Amino acid sequence: MSYLKIVGNGPLTGEITVQGSKNAALPILAACLIGEGPCVIENCPQIRDVEDTLSILNQLGVRTGRKASAVSVDASGIRNASVRGLQAERIRSSVLFLGALLGRMGEAVFSRPGGCAIGSRPIDLHLEVMEVLGARIFQEEEIIHADVKSLRGASIRLRMPSVGATENGILAAVCADGETVIENAAREPEVEELCRFLVLRGAKILRSPDGALHIWGKRPLSPVQFSLQPDRIVAGTYLCAAACCKGKIRICNLPYQELEAPIGILEKMGMKVAPDGNIWANPPLKGIGYLATEPYPGFPTDLQPPLMAALCTAGGQSRLCETIFDNRLTTAGQLRKMGAHIEIRGNCAVIDGTSCLHGETVSAPDLRGGAALVCAALGAKGETMLGGYDYIARGYENICRDLKSLGADINLTEGITDL
């Protein structure tokens, strides 16, 4: 089993360029199923979720290739519409193939994604959107089968601004007859990036001032080369790492605007973040009072665990509430082992900042929880052994390479220790 060995050795210093965005890559790779190919996606991160998505594409009969960070996808040989098997079950975002497959093949078969470490994560909104666009859905115990003769544009109002359901709606709507309107659509930058990709290929998509998306379907989509934006969650993780160990770093491609809410919070703690990517701590860092996660442009749920780690090392009290997922405070238990003072009250973590965490044997509860424990370990005294590296590899291309370039003492070690 592989684990990370991290020794807190003082402030991080140096420069870094962050990888391309995972959450933009996944729907854009699904979007490559539609229209003429091949498409080339540049700055596509080499992470497990992307590699699993490419395997799913291959199983559908789609040709994919990778040269450094550029991935090519040619769907001209697609021969089936079944998204099942190990990779599909491992990544929840396999549900993002639903809209694209219905549009391209008129059917989609996939295993029902289960709950995951951060919560129950139903897909009812995805299925409702497809039904409104004319699809029939048949649900057996573990298998969902959807089919449609011809998707037709419709008006949809999402009960909540689900990122994935919005993306699936967009992918189906570009294949539908007429206009589709998605009200209460998610506004996350990755949704905008999917729209930019499709518009570049020839789709017509506009967002009205009230936030509704208008999509005119059935326009021919042509092959393009498209470069993904930097991953705002990875950049935000490294901001939190700098807060944990009171560092001074530069993120050369910091997506400053997209991180407005997290940067505002970190500045409230006493960090300084300049638009050119220079970041430094102004200790002593302070607690933040109350903060709740929200859909974009609010504070992102994916940065809640790394922020929790940073708040453990800032003086004063903070109340950090999770409103998007129903089981995403589990990192608290691991942080407590490292000396953090955190109490869970309902969906909130009440954190009493302490200046000193200590190294410990801990285990990543999930992807961002694992990243949070890396941040905490960098700021802790002594050695941390962090198990569950596979979770982190889902979303961070090479967290050791990145943090070593900032002077961290972090190594991936193979060993028999069962953490």
Ligand code: UD1
């Ligand atoms: C995406 C991101 C994930 C991020 C999340 C919220 C990807 C690949 N993943 O996940 O990193 O944490 O957005 O920003 O982009 N819901 C339903 N029914 C549905 C769909 C969602 O009830 O059919 C609920 C979810 O349980 C959750 C909330 O809606 O409580 C938001 O989920 P959603 O925005 O859909 O997240 P994902 O697209 O799965």
